[in-house]
Amino acid sequence: MGTIGIIGAMDEEVDVLRGEMEIKEVKSIANMKFYIGNIDSKGIVLVRCGIGKVNAAICAQILISELNVNAVINTGVAGAINDDLDVLDIVVSKDVLYHDFDVTGFGHKLGEIPRMERSIFSADYDLVEKAWDASKKTLEKHDAIKGRIVSGDIFVSDFKIKKSLLENFNADCTEMEGAAIGHTCYVNNIPFVIIRSMSDKADGSAHNNFNEFVQEAANNSKDIVKLMLK
Numbered sequence: 001m002g003t004i005g006i007i008g009a010m011d012e013e014v015d016v017l018r019g020e021m022e023i024k025e026v027k028s029i030a031n032m033k034f035y036i037g038n039i040d041s042k043g044i045v046l047v048r049c050g051i052g053k054v055n056a057a058i059c060a061q062i063l064i065s066e067l068n069v070n071a072v073i074n075t076g077v078a079g080a081i082n083d084d085l086d087v088l089d090i091v092v093s094k095d096v097l098y099h100d101f102d103v104t105g106f107g108h109k110l111g112e113i114p115r116m117e118r119s120i121f122s123a124d125y126d127l128v129e130k131a132w133d134a135s136k137k138t139l140e141k142h143d144a145i146k147g148r149i150v151s152g153d154i155f156v157s158d159f160k161i162k163k164s165l166l167e168n169f170n171a172d173c174t175e176m177e178g179a180a181i182g183h184t185c186y187v188n189n190i191p192f193v194i195i196r197s198m199s200d201k202a203d204g205s206a207h208n209n210f211n212e213f214v215q216e217a218a219n220n221s222k223d224i225v226k227l228m229l230k
């Protein structure tokens with residue numbers, strides 16, 4: 001598969017993987033540090049992109065155009081939308097889309113990007129299977145599903161917004177980067193997968209749950225990525 005780009009949005013998500021890495025070189029581009037090296041003799045570039053869609057898209061494009069990665073994995077945490085999901089369960093992306101792209105005033109469906117041939121970006125089948133397999137093997141007490149991830153520049157902590165994400169998009173979970181990474185990979189014809197561990201349930205308790213579970217959730221995602229690379 002060549003070199004794999006691994007993106008996390010926050011230090012919590014990236015530091016655990018960097019600790020497992022043999023770092024050969026560090027490049028600073030666009031305020032981001034790209035760690036180039038290996039995990040278990042697999043070539044990777046690890047980077048913290050920062051929070052939100054624009055940071056994520058900038059980062060994915062640099063990985064592809066300047067650092068020549070052949071695939072992109074995004075790992076981290078998310079808020080659960082599907083009621084069957086518990087904190088620390090895993091969602092592996094079947095597909096991703098934006099929940100805050102709104103051109104409904106021109107008759108487009110919510111989330112639809114006008115004048116683009118698609119607005120829902122499908123993850124790579126093989127990467128999804130590998131991630132799901134690795135999730136099932138890694139998780140002892142928690143579940144993993146293949147599902148839909150919706151992204152927007154919103155930390156969802158309101159039951160009404162959560163409900164709308166289920167009703168409008170049939171989303172399984174929400175976060176703030178995955179669709180931008182999927183979009184960037186799609187226009188560059190690069191395979192991708194998003195792996196998210198649930199840190200909260202995107203409701204009124206989301207802030208508290210996020211703080212309590214973010215590290216454990218990020219750790220689980222790290223273990224899954226490591227097993228996938230093997």
Ligand code: ADE
Pocket residue numbers: 077078079080154155156157174175176199200201202203206210
């Ligand atoms: N990442 C983790 N939890 C989230 C939430 N509730 N909304 C958006 N991004 C998140």
